[in-house]
Amino acid sequence: MATKLAMPLLAAAFAVMAAAASAGELSVDLRAAxxxxxxxxxxDRLSFRSVLRNEGPAPVNGVMVWISLIRIDPGNEQPxxxxxxxxxxxxxxxxxxxxxxxxxxxxxxxxxxGAYRLMVAAExxxxxRTASGPAAEFTVGEKPVVQAQRVLPVALGFPxxxxxxxxxxxxxx
Amino acid sequence: MNPALLIARKEAGELLLSLRxxxxxxTMAAALSVFSVLLVSDSELSLLDNxxxxxxxxxxxxxxxxxxxxxxxxxxxxxxxxxxxLLPLLLTRASREAVxxxxxxxxxxxxxxxxxxxxxxxxxxxxxxxxxxxxxxAVALIGTPAVLGFGLLGLAIGAVVGSARAGQxxxxxxxxxxxxxxxxxxxxxxxxxxxxxxxxxPFSGAVDAYDAVIIDSQSIAAQAFDLYLVMAWLGxxxxxxxxxxxxxxx
Numbered sequence: 175m176a177t178k179l180a181m182p183l184l185a186a187a188f189a190v191m192a193a194a195a196s197a198g199e200l201s202v203d204l205r206a207a208x209x210x211x212x213x214x215x216x217x218d219r220l221s222f223r224s225v226l227r228n229e230g231p232a233p234v235n236g237v238m239v240w241i242s243l244i245r246i247d248p249g250n251e252q253p254x255x256x257x258x259x260x261x262x263x264x265x266x267x268x269x270x271x272x273x274x275x276x277x278x279x280x281x282x283x284x285x286x287x288g289a290y291r292l293m294v295a296a297e298x299x300x301x302x303r304t305a306s307g308p309a310a311e312f313t314v315g316e317k318p319v320v321q322a323q324r325v326l327p328v329a330l331g332f333p334x335x336x337x338x339x340x341x342x343x344x345x346x347x
Numbered sequence: 348m349n350p351a352l353l354i355a356r357k358e359a360g361e362l363l364l365s366l367r368x369x370x371x372x373x374t375m376a377a378a379l380s381v382f383s384v385l386l387v388s389d390s391e392l393s394l395l396d397n398x399x400x401x402x403x404x405x406x407x408x409x410x411x412x413x414x415x416x417x418x419x420x421x422x423x424x425x426x427x428x429x430x431x432x433l434l435p436l437l438l439t440r441a442s443r444e445a446v447x448x449x450x451x452x453x454x455x456x457x458x459x460x461x462x463x464x465x466x467x468x469x470x471x472x473x474x475x476x477x478x479x480x481x482x483x484x485a486v487a488l489i490g491t492p493a494v495l496g497f498g499l500l501g502l503a504i505g506a507v508v509g510s511a512r513a514g515q516x517x518x519x520x521x522x523x524x525x526x527x528x529x530x531x532x533x534x535x536x537x538x539x540x541x542x543x544x545x546x547x548x549p550f551s552g553a554v555d556a557y558d559a560v561i562i563d564s565q566s567i568a569a570q571a572f573d574l575y576l577v578m579a580w581l582g583x584x585x586x587x588x589x590x591x592x593x594x595x596x597x
Contacts, residue, residue, distance in 0.1 A: 216394055217477065258395050258562075283564075286393035319397040319476045322387045328471040329380040329387075332464060336373045343366055 199230035236299025350441035358453020397476030408465035420501020499584035549580035
């Protein structure tokens, strides 16, 4: 009998907790910053701005905002490790009052050619729905990072010159 | 002419104009050539792949420089003693410090030539990538004290040990341990012992600075700790070499 009474009470308690956890309604927006190159190439930098807003009536505690990058070239679809693309991958705030916003600037160094999609997401310590904003898509153009006409003369020339000098020294005894 | 300059000229000439010395340069050039040609044959390179090769080249040049400096340092004392050419040198009016200075200057000249060769390779592969200037400055500022420190260590070992072979074995052991960061994976280097070892190892200091400057695009100024580390290494090995030379028996 006691067990039968306890089960609905526990279920009600969990429902109240879940309602409190999702009380904070976060929304996040992402825009490319003005001044980005129209046709970005490897080595260029792109900047983006995100705005996180607490749309709910209550403050949200322990806010985390982060960016994710995926490659979307046909046949090369994969998440990208941001380690080398961006020094700033996330930001946190202890509390976001109701109606308040957090703006953040994100800078990307374009490491490899291809088509990419950048996304921003936000979560709170209390859980609930993960807020995600519109994705920003961009294409990074190829830039030759090595030129055979520079490398080959050095790579072949130095050993050849040294071998010639060695031969000359050897013949002279 | 200053006796130290005379000795430096003789040592550098033996290193750069002899078949043995040219063999060193050939080995280094061949290793860097292989890396360069590997890079050319890859058609889908990112900026990081390019930076990684520049980093590898800088580390290889430094590793070969330390090996050359160490072995030449040992040989120019212990080897010359065995060949009977050290005694006449010590019997001249040149002071022990002048002899030491001349020998380390000879090693420095040989390293300068190796560095110049490596700069050509760094330019060939790195001029269209990133941080070429940073890589050259990092090798010059941080690699050079590390290399010269190993040269001084070699001179100290050569002055202390009884035979050139024993000296070379001891020196190679030290060098093998020092260059282990090139072989160890990042996880082992992140352990407590690995981090402590990295903090006191001049070779780790040099390659960590290369990594930060070439791959992570940090400034040279941010590598102050590594610069202090290699300068401390140079100072300590200088003291060891001076003490060993003063106590050296003919």
